[in-house]
Amino acid sequence: METPATAKFDVKSFPGKVTHMPGGGSFVVTSIDKMVNWSRSNSLWPLVFGTSCCAIEMMSAASAKYDWSRFGFEVARATPRQADVIICAGTIVYKMAPVLKRLYDQMADPKYVIAMGACTISGGPFFYNSYSVVKGIDHVVPVDVYIAGCPPRPEALLHALITLQKKIQEGGPREKINIGF
């Protein structure tokens, strides 16, 4: 019989087993790593960082129609010190690259980067052969998830965010995802 305690959890994604005691109360069997990664993945605070047209699609993904708060992304922060993930939405030029690096450095670990759109992947379809555009933000910061498109639709951004959540829940190959004790 389902108790109110278990009804709060999305049982499929919860990384542990909830055992109920006779007469009320319950305990959880899990590992700390899994538990922490699960918590992290469900509350990712994005940094407000839109450098061009992809930002419009990002705003659309945040608005009522697509509503990324369903997946735990609603707390968009204007400061890197409170953010967990940069959704890099738009072209990065050489003058902006040090700013992006600085914002990335100011974020607290664990931190994640989503490269949204063709410009952030490779320099973009229009600006590729240009003196000013960085040919992909992975020259500046490490990227966790790439989204193709120009610009990607909000559904694609949601898919990328869910992919990032899965990556975090699985631990991932990157050392920073482990909690370190």
Place this chain on the structure above:
Amino acid sequence: MTNEELKAFISAHTPEVTFEETQFLNAIIPSEKIYPLAKYLRENPDADIDYLICLSGVDWKDHFMVVYHMTSRKHKHTFVLKAKIADRNNAEIHTVCDIWRTAEFHEREVYDLFGIKFINHPDLRRLFLDDTWGFPLRKDYTDDITIVSL
């Protein structure tokens, strides 16, 4: 003024001028003549050019050109002044930013992208790019790292 009247008006002040008519009347002058002509157009009540719409640079490979789109709010005549800078290696032209204040940033932008020096400009620094950059809108600009040359 009509285009014909403008032609006569500019020719009377600067005899070296040549004209073309496209969308607007284009008056092409040598770069040395820009400052006296611009001042004349601004201060003469018959011309009364009080609004510099746009100031841009062009690289024609053998020479540079600085293009001034201008209009008069009172007389409603609009035309284009093109100053030809013959010396490409040492491109210089007198500033017009004491005549039209808006030219200050436009001239900084043209300097930034074409390397045309504006004489007497109060603050001729680069606008977008850093000091180590070349002048990327020049036709002979090369960049082996970021630009794929075909």
